[in-house]
Amino acid sequence: MTEITTEKARIGAPSAQPFINGFTEEGESLSPINSATSKAPLAGEAVKRHSHGGGVGIPDSSRAGRLTSYNLADFKPLTGLEEDWRFTPLKRLRGLHSEVLSGAAPTVTVSGPERVTVETVARGDKRIGSAGIPEDRVSANAWENFSEATVLTIPAGFEADAEITVVIEGTSTEAAAQHVVIVAEKFSKAIVVLGHQGTAVVSENIEIVVEDGANLTVVSLQEWNDDAVHASSQQAKIGRDAKLKHVVVSLGGDLVRVTPSARFTAPGGEVEMFGLYFADAGQHLEQRLFVDHAVANCKSNVLYKGALQGRNAHAVWVGDVLIRKEAEGTDSYEANRNLLLTDGARADSVPNLEIETGLIKGAGHASATGRLDDEHLFYLMARGIPEDVARRLVVRGFLHEIIQQIKVPALEERLTEAVERELAVTNN
Amino acid sequence: MSTLEIKDLHVSIDTEQGTKEILKGVSLTIKTGQTHAIMGPNGSGKSTLASTIAGHPRYKVTSGTITLDGEDVLAMTVDQRARAGLFLAMQYPVEVPGVSMTNFLRTAKTAIDGEAPKLRTWTKDVKAAMAQLRIDADFAERNVNEGFSGGEKKRVEILQLELFKPKFAILDETDSGLDVDALKVVSEGVNRAHEAGNMGTLLITHYTRILRYIKPDFVHVFVDGQVVEEGGPELADRLEDEGYDRYATGAGAATIAAAAQA
Incomplete structure (x- = not known):
C-alpha cells in the first residue's frame, strides 16, 4: 500500500473484473467541452485561457474558475458529463439535482457545553452565507430551498471541555434541504461532531467559520441507513492563525457525496482534512475537497483513506489544492489511499495540485x-x-490512522467497532 | 531436542525472463543447540534458503524436502510454520502501518502459544527484553517498524526472537547495515536466546564480522545455489582472509574435492 516499487507492480494493476456499469475503464465519459483534444472553441486549452471565473456553465480546468453562486438558476441542469459530476450516478441522486427540495429536513439535536449557543434562524440571518457559497447545482438547490438553519456558536475565548454533538436524524425519503452554520469565535476551542443517521434524501450546506486564533475540529459522520442519499457541501473559512481539523467518516448510505472546502482568508491558518470511508457492495461514497491557499503562510494537510469491498462498491476521491500567486510560504500536502478488499470494487482517486507561485515551503500530492x-x-x-x-x-491499522486523529475516545471506540462490523461482513 | 532437516532442496522463482533456478540441491541438518553459519557472496541463494524455509510465496520448491522433527514443513502455511517453531529474522523487515508494536507482539505471541500471554508478566517481559536490546520504551506504541532505522528494525527482529522462543531461528543477514555497537547488542540477544538451550540457529551472513560475537559450530559456504564447502569455525577465519574469490564459478566442485581429500 505504501510506495509502489517495481517488485510490487502487480498491485493496482488492472484486474480482469468487469467494470462498473456505465463506466469505461477510465471511469468517466468526458464531455467534449472538457476534452483537451477537442477542437471546439471553448474546449481544452481555450477554456483555460479565456476563463475569468464564473463562466456560467463552462467548466474550467482550473479550480479557481469554478462557478459559484447562491442562485440555482446559474447552474445548468446536470448531464453527468460535467467534470464535477462525472463519477456520480445522477439517477441515484433521487432528485437532489433536479427537484424542488420540499421534504422535511432531518431533525437537528444538539448537545454539549452550556456556553455553546444553538439557534434556529430564518433564511435572512446575517450569518448565513458567511462562509459558504454553492459550488455546484445540488448545493445551490439546497440553498434555494432550505427554510431555516441551525446556527451553533462557540463564544470567543471559550475552550469547550467536551465535544458538541449534533445529531442530524432523517426520517423520510422526500428530497430535502438542510443548512447548518458553525461559528468558532476568536480564540475559542471546540470539537463538533455532526452525526448523520436514519434515512434521508438530503442536500446539505454546512458553513464553518473559524475566526482568528480559534481551534476547531469538525467531524462529519455519515452513518445513514442503506437507502439514504446525501450530498453535503461543507465550506470553511479560516481566519488568521486559526486552525481547523475536518474529519469526514462515511460508512452508511446508498450514495454519499461530501464536498468539503477550506479557504484561508488571512495568514497563519492551518487546516488538516482527514477522511475515512468504507464502501460496501453497491455503495457510492464520494468526496471532493478543495483547499484554497489564497493568502501567504498557511498550512494544509489532507489524508483520506478508504476500504472497499463487494460488487460495485465505488469510492471517489478528488482533492483539489490551489496555491494562488499570493500564497507564498504555503506548506501543503494531500494524499489518498484506497484498499480494495475484494474483486468487483472500484476506487477513483484524483489528486489535483495547482501551484501559481514557486515561493512555497512545500506542496505534494x-x-x-x-x-x-x-x-x-x-x-x-x-x-x-x-x-x-x-x-x-x-x-x-490502515483505517485507524484516521480514527486516531479524532481525539474523542468514546467516538474513536465507536468507529473502531463500526469498522470491525464492516470487516466482519466479508471476513476480511 | 529438535531437528530441522533440509534435503536436496531445489528452489525456483518466476521472473520476467522465465523460471530461474536459485537453489540447486541444498542439504543441511540443524539440531537444537547448534549454530550453523551460511556464508556466501551476493546472489548465491542464501536469502532464498531463508525465505523458502519461512514459506515466502515467491519461492517455488521444485524438489527436495524440509522437515521439522519429521513433520513436512513444505506442507505448512506460513503461519503454521511459525507456530511450529520456525522464526525468520528478516533482512528487510517491512513496515506495517497502523498496527502498533504492542498489539502485534501480543497477537503473535497468542498465536504461537495458542493462548494469550498473562498480561502482567507479558508486559514486564516485553519491557525487559526491549531494555536489554536498548530499544526505547516508546517504540511499543509505534507502528510495526514504521519509521524505524535499519538498525532499529533489526533489533526489533531480535526482540521478537527472544519473546517468541522459537525452536529454530533463521537470521537472514541480521548483521548487515549495523554499526559495531548495534551488532554487539543484537548478537547478545541471539546468544541469550541460544543459551536458554532450546534453540538451533541458522545464521546467514555475507561478512565474517558477526561471527566474532556469535560463534558458529558449523560453517557452510554457498556459491551459486549450492554448498561448496563445509567446515568448522576455522573456515570462517579463512574466508575472512581470502574472501569468496577462490570459489569463482567452476572452482566449486574442485574445492570440495580437495577438501574431501584433505
Missing part, C-alpha cells in the same frame, strides 16, 4: 490504490498470525 499488501501479510503470518487475523490487523 499522492494517491495509491491497491490490494492488501502481500508483504505485510507475509510479515505478520511469519510471526504465526493466521491469515484472516493478519488481514484484519492490516485493514484495521
Whole structure:
C-alpha cells in the first residue's frame, strides 16, 4: 500500500473484473467541452485561457474558475458529463439535482457545553452565507430551498471541555434541504461532531467559520441507513492563525457525496482534512475537497483513506489544492489511499495540485490504490498470525490512522467497532 | 531436542525472463543447540534458503524436502510454520502501518502459544527484553517498524526472537547495515536466546564480522545455489582472509574435492 516499487507492480494493476456499469475503464465519459483534444472553441486549452471565473456553465480546468453562486438558476441542469459530476450516478441522486427540495429536513439535536449557543434562524440571518457559497447545482438547490438553519456558536475565548454533538436524524425519503452554520469565535476551542443517521434524501450546506486564533475540529459522520442519499457541501473559512481539523467518516448510505472546502482568508491558518470511508457492495461514497491557499503562510494537510469491498462498491476521491500567486510560504500536502478488499470494487482517486507561485515551503500530492499488501501479510503470518487475523490487523491499522486523529475516545471506540462490523461482513 | 532437516532442496522463482533456478540441491541438518553459519557472496541463494524455509510465496520448491522433527514443513502455511517453531529474522523487515508494536507482539505471541500471554508478566517481559536490546520504551506504541532505522528494525527482529522462543531461528543477514555497537547488542540477544538451550540457529551472513560475537559450530559456504564447502569455525577465519574469490564459478566442485581429500 505504501510506495509502489517495481517488485510490487502487480498491485493496482488492472484486474480482469468487469467494470462498473456505465463506466469505461477510465471511469468517466468526458464531455467534449472538457476534452483537451477537442477542437471546439471553448474546449481544452481555450477554456483555460479565456476563463475569468464564473463562466456560467463552462467548466474550467482550473479550480479557481469554478462557478459559484447562491442562485440555482446559474447552474445548468446536470448531464453527468460535467467534470464535477462525472463519477456520480445522477439517477441515484433521487432528485437532489433536479427537484424542488420540499421534504422535511432531518431533525437537528444538539448537545454539549452550556456556553455553546444553538439557534434556529430564518433564511435572512446575517450569518448565513458567511462562509459558504454553492459550488455546484445540488448545493445551490439546497440553498434555494432550505427554510431555516441551525446556527451553533462557540463564544470567543471559550475552550469547550467536551465535544458538541449534533445529531442530524432523517426520517423520510422526500428530497430535502438542510443548512447548518458553525461559528468558532476568536480564540475559542471546540470539537463538533455532526452525526448523520436514519434515512434521508438530503442536500446539505454546512458553513464553518473559524475566526482568528480559534481551534476547531469538525467531524462529519455519515452513518445513514442503506437507502439514504446525501450530498453535503461543507465550506470553511479560516481566519488568521486559526486552525481547523475536518474529519469526514462515511460508512452508511446508498450514495454519499461530501464536498468539503477550506479557504484561508488571512495568514497563519492551518487546516488538516482527514477522511475515512468504507464502501460496501453497491455503495457510492464520494468526496471532493478543495483547499484554497489564497493568502501567504498557511498550512494544509489532507489524508483520506478508504476500504472497499463487494460488487460495485465505488469510492471517489478528488482533492483539489490551489496555491494562488499570493500564497507564498504555503506548506501543503494531500494524499489518498484506497484498499480494495475484494474483486468487483472500484476506487477513483484524483489528486489535483495547482501551484501559481514557486515561493512555497512545500506542496505534494499522492494517491495509491491497491490490494492488501502481500508483504505485510507475509510479515505478520511469519510471526504465526493466521491469515484472516493478519488481514484484519492490516485493514484495521490502515483505517485507524484516521480514527486516531479524532481525539474523542468514546467516538474513536465507536468507529473502531463500526469498522470491525464492516470487516466482519466479508471476513476480511 | 529438535531437528530441522533440509534435503536436496531445489528452489525456483518466476521472473520476467522465465523460471530461474536459485537453489540447486541444498542439504543441511540443524539440531537444537547448534549454530550453523551460511556464508556466501551476493546472489548465491542464501536469502532464498531463508525465505523458502519461512514459506515466502515467491519461492517455488521444485524438489527436495524440509522437515521439522519429521513433520513436512513444505506442507505448512506460513503461519503454521511459525507456530511450529520456525522464526525468520528478516533482512528487510517491512513496515506495517497502523498496527502498533504492542498489539502485534501480543497477537503473535497468542498465536504461537495458542493462548494469550498473562498480561502482567507479558508486559514486564516485553519491557525487559526491549531494555536489554536498548530499544526505547516508546517504540511499543509505534507502528510495526514504521519509521524505524535499519538498525532499529533489526533489533526489533531480535526482540521478537527472544519473546517468541522459537525452536529454530533463521537470521537472514541480521548483521548487515549495523554499526559495531548495534551488532554487539543484537548478537547478545541471539546468544541469550541460544543459551536458554532450546534453540538451533541458522545464521546467514555475507561478512565474517558477526561471527566474532556469535560463534558458529558449523560453517557452510554457498556459491551459486549450492554448498561448496563445509567446515568448522576455522573456515570462517579463512574466508575472512581470502574472501569468496577462490570459489569463482567452476572452482566449486574442485574445492570440495580437495577438501574431501584433505
